[in-house]
Amino acid sequence: MLGRKPKDDNHPYGHGRFETIGTLFVAVLLGFTALELGIYALGSLGQEQSPGWNAIYVAVISIFLKEVLFWLTMWIGKKRAEPSPAGQCLAS
Numbered sequence: 001m002l003g004r005k006p007k008d009d010n011h012p013y014g015h016g017r018f019e020t021i022g023t024l025f026v027a028v029l030l031g032f033t034a035l036e037l038g039i040y041a042l043g044s045l046g047q048e049q050s051p052g053w054n055a056i057y058v059a060v061i062s063i064f065l066k067e068v069l070f071w072l073t074m075w076i077g078k079k080r081a082e083p084s085p086a087g088q089c090l091a092s
Helices: 016-043 053-080 083-091
Strands: none
Touching: none
């Protein structure tokens, strides 16, 4: 939202850099999360573990939401008669 503001006296190139900084923050956060997961996974190698019910619930919910997003994107693509959203659905 802030990145859409037009340019002004203090920001002659607009506020688009704000979105870049936000994207960089999210990328760094995801990188640290991946690093922590990798360290945990390497530390638990050799231990006998099985996924708990929480993991199964999350997997089922994730599959359901992915399917809903697929059909919603297909519906929007057909409604607007645009090949792009439908093509994205079929490519994933």
